[in-house]
Amino acid sequence: MPKMIFISLPVTDLPACITFYDAIGFRRNPQFSDDHSACMVWSEAIYVMLVTHTKWRSFTQRPFPAPGTAGSMMSLSMDSRDAVDTLNAAAAQHGGQADANPPEDLGFMYTRDIADPDGHLWGIFWMDPAAAGGAQAER
Structure with missing residues (x-):
């Protein structure tokens, strides 16, 4: 398997974020998407997982960054x-x-x-x- 990167991002409005990422050139992979997340593909090696806050909480209980801050x-x-x-x-x-x-x-x-x-x-x-x-x- 080639090396790949999956970036998970918590989002507040999943449909709006899907529209945004589609507009800037990502393509949705329905195989790894559901009502609480969307797998958005940039290339064969780069994937962004858009995840609702509810689903994000199943990954971690760490606090969300304050609005307007940049952690990465x-x-x-x-x-x-x-x-x-x-x-x-x-x-x-x-x-x-x-x-x-x-x-x-x-x-x-x-x-x-x-x-x-x-x-x-x-x-x-x-x-x-x-x-x-x-x-x-x-x-």
Whole structure:
């Protein structure tokens, strides 16, 4: 079995979050979804499990983060700067927040962060690996 990552996120409105993640390019896997969770697929190796607060409580009794706080940020690479901009716009149009942090353009890397409807942060970026190597050497 190849190495994979499954990210579980507690959500307050499962249908709204499914709509949001579908709009930014994830696809729902019904085999691992039910009334309390949705398996959203980014790639063959990256899956996000959207889980209602009730189901989340079956995983842990630790407190939920306070609204507006950030305990982590996941990042997703895109094929182009335009793809970053397109995903950023889709986030805003489907219940999320575009440019949750100021955009960053380093020349070799372009980043625009978004937040889903529950405030989970995603760094959406494009990077030119060849140029990144040169930028690292200059430092």
